Structures are given as C-alpha cells and as structure tokens.
Amino acid sequence: MQQNRLNFHPILYKENTRAFLDDVVPHEVSHLLTWILFGKVQPHGKEWQSIMIHVFGRKPDPTHQFDIKGVTRSFHYRCECDSYALSTRRHNNILRGAQYKCRKCSAPLRMTKEAEAER
Numbered sequence: 787m788q789q790n791r792l793n794f795h796p797i798l799y800k801e802n803t804r805a806f807l808d809d810v811v812p813h814e815v816s817h818l819l820t821w822i823l824f825g826k827v828q829p830h831g832k833e834w835q836s837i838m839i840h841v842f843g844r845k846p847d848p849t850h851q852f853d854i855k856g857v858t859r860s861f862h863y864r865c866e867c868d869s870y871a872l873s874t875r876r877h878n879n880i881l882r883g884a885q886y887k888c889r890k891c892s893a894p895l896r897m898t899k900e901a902e903a904e905r
C-alpha cells in the first residue's frame with residue numbers, strides 16, 4: 787500500500803482470468819484508491835464500497851470468492867547465496883530427511899522462518 791503497488795497471484799490469474807479481471811482487480815484497486823484517497827479507514831467500509839460502485843460499477847462484495855485449493859503452495863528456503871521456493875513435494879521430502887543443495891554455492895537449503903510457519 788505504501789508503495790502504491792499491487793501484487794496479483796499468477797496462478798489464480800491463469801486459472802480464473804475472467805473472474806480475476808471482473809472482481810479481484812477492481813476489489814484490490816479499490817483498496818489502493820481507498821488508501822490513497824482516505825488513508826486509514828475500514829478496509830471494506832463505505833469509502834471502499836463507494837469506489838467499487840462509482841469507479842468500477844461493481845457490486846461491492848468484500849469477500850474474494852476464489853477457490854485457492856488448486857494453487858500450488860511453495861515453501862521458502864535459503865542457501866548461502868540465494869533463496870528458493872520449493873514445491874510441497876520437495877518440502878515434504880526434506881521433512882523426511884532429504885537434502886537439497888544449491889547448485890551455485892553447494893550449501894544445503896535451509897527452511898526460512900516463513901516456511902516453518904506454513905508447515
């Protein structure tokens with residue numbers, strides 16, 4: 787928000803392009819506009835709702851109705867020189883004792899705090 791930047795999930799976009807453009811983008815852009823215009827207010831309050839209605843002509847629905855079950859999760863790992871997003875399968879292998887090494891620095895990949903929280 788502070789950088790006026792929005793990140794959208796690439797897999798959700800690919801799987802739900804239509805709904806994404808119709809709902810998610812207006813929803814999130816409205817959040818951004820709400821922040822720029824009104825600062826700290828209720829996230830889905832009257833300011834956000836009026837932007838949804840007047841800027842995008844959308845019925846304001848505060849929930850993103852998306853099935854994110856199909857989205858592949860990734861787990862964050864690090865070596866000495868880089869960071870990696872590992873698939874759930876590789877992550878599970880590591881939990882069972884497998885070790886993956888960085889091709890560049892040959893240090894074993896270590897789970898970052900984020901990944902541990904997702905476990």
Ligand SMILES: [Zn+2]
Nearest residue numbers: 813817830848
């Ligand atoms: Zn929202």
Ligand SMILES: [Zn+2]
Nearest residue numbers: 865867888891
């Ligand atoms: Zn490395």
